[in-house]
Amino acid sequence: MTAREDAVSPPTIARDDYKIMVLLVDDQPIIGEAIRRALIGQPDIHFHFNPDPFEALSVAEQVKPTVILQDLVMPGVTGLALLTQYRSSPTLKGVPVIVLSTTEEPAVKSEAFSLGANDYLVKLPDSIELVARIRHHSRAYLNQIQRDEAYRALHESQRQLVEKNLELERLTHVDGLTGLSNRRYLDEFMEIQWRRSRRKGEPLSVLMIDVDDFKRYNDHYGHLAGDEVLKKLANIIQDSCRRPTDLAARFGGEEFAVVLSPSSPDETRVMGEKIRAEVERAALPHRESSVATIVTVSVGGASQIPTADSSFPSVIQAADESLYDAKRGGRNRVIVRG
Numbered sequence: 264m265t266a267r268e269d270a271v272s273p274p275t276i277a278r279d280d281y282k283i284m285v286l287l288v289d290d291q292p293i294i295g296e297a298i299r300r301a302l303i304g305q306p307d308i309h310f311h312f313n314p315d316p317f318e319a320l321s322v323a324e325q326v327k328p329t330v331i332l333q334d335l336v337m338p339g340v341t342g343l344a345l346l347t348q349y350r351s352s353p354t355l356k357g358v359p360v361i362v363l364s365t366t367e368e369p370a371v372k373s374e375a376f377s378l379g380a381n382d383y384l385v386k387l388p389d390s391i392e393l394v395a396r397i398r399h400h401s402r403a404y405l406n407q408i409q410r411d412e413a414y415r416a417l418h419e420s421q422r423q424l425v426e427k428n429l430e431l432e433r434l435t436h437v438d439g440l441t442g443l444s445n446r447r448y449l450d451e452f453m454e455i456q457w458r459r460s461r462r463k464g465e466p467l468s469v470l471m472i473d474v475d476d477f478k479r480y481n482d483h484y485g486h487l488a489g490d491e492v493l494k495k496l497a498n499i500i501q502d503s504c505r506r507p508t509d510l511a512a513r514f515g516g517e518e519f520a521v522v523l524s525p526s527s528p529d530e531t532r533v534m535g536e537k538i539r540a541e542v543e544r545a546a547l548p549h550r551e552s553s554v555a556t557i558v559t560v561s562v563g564g565a566s567q568i569p570t571a572d573s574s575f576p577s578v579i580q581a582a583d584e585s586l587y588d589a590k591r592g593g594r595n596r597v598i599v600r601g
């Protein structure tokens with residue numbers, strides 16, 4: 264076999280790994296003995312004889328045969344009725360069944376095959392033919408099981424890959440410290456919302472939120488304590504974004520951005536004020552602040568209806584200018600330009 268053929272061949276089980284298990288269901292012990300003898304000298308073929316047709320299903324489920332030799336005429340229950348039961352059993356439905364019959368009657372053969380038999384032999388077949396058929400059907404069955412397992416494993420690893428990719432995509436959009444969207448995602452989101460607002464002729468608004476005297480906070484309480492403040496502020500900002508189209512992001516450093524679409528200048532101002540007031544309400548101590556004894560934020564906002572010759576950075580730029588005005592105006596305040 265060439266390397267290329269090897270690469271495309273379906274997986275097979277090495278001959279030595281075969282565990283062929285033959286289950287014979289026949290009420291006549293003499294047939295059981297004859298088959299047992301026919302299989303002597305085949306060390307890889309295991310044999311189980313069940314003379315009680317009423318036990319056939321449970322024995323088969325226990326023994327896990329790779330092929331069933333099924334007698335047709337038995338007291339109390341017919342081999343064809345058992346065949347139907349095998350085919351409806353979740354664990355046995357794929358197991359090959361070779362019907363052992365005393366007749367070559369075409370109508371009986373036809374019914375056996377229509378009920379799901381895989382082969383039909385007239386008793387007693389010679390041992391060469393019997394062994395060959397047992398091997399053929401068992402190999403096909405074991406190969407099928409192996410293919411099913413490989414398919415399941417492939418399916419599972421594909422599922423895990425999809426999950427990992429989704430997680431990775433999520434992580435590339437998230438700010439590690441605060442869990443808010445990061446700057447990269449903010450830009451993607453703004454681009455989409457800008458185009459959408461332009462199509463609809465609706466205003467798109469941005470709030471820029473910056474912690475007041477945060478350098479002093481870090482200098483006094485330490486950088487780690489500063490990180491904790493940023494996390495708390497992120498939660499406050501996130502909780503304020505109630506509409507599904509609102510987006511809270513960490514813009515960078517100690518600065519956050521909120522995108523509101525659509526939102527008028529008045530609505531934007533109300534939202535900015537709500538965030539400012541919530542931060543105040545949290546009353547996080549900041550002894551070194553120049554404006555209060557607690558952490559406060561300054562908020563700048565802008566609201567624009569996108570036009571053909573403008574792009575989304577212009578509304579961010581305008582919000583940043585409002586923020587600058589809020590800082591210059593004394594901090595802990597909201598200024599929004601329409």
Ligand SMILES: Nc1nc2c(ncn2[C@@H]2O[C@H](COP(=O)(O)OP(=O)(O)OP(=O)(O)O)[C@@H](O)[C@H]2O)c(=O)[nH]1
Pocket residue numbers: 440473474475476477478479481485486487488489490493515516517590594
């Ligand atoms: N703890 C912490 N500090 C940060 C982080 N990112 C930026 N900073 C700090 O935020 C501070 C920002 O300082 P400035 O730009 O001078 O602003 P400010 O002190 O807040 O003053 P105003 O904005 O004018 O009120 C700097 O000390 C940065 O080191 C961060 O992820 N964690």
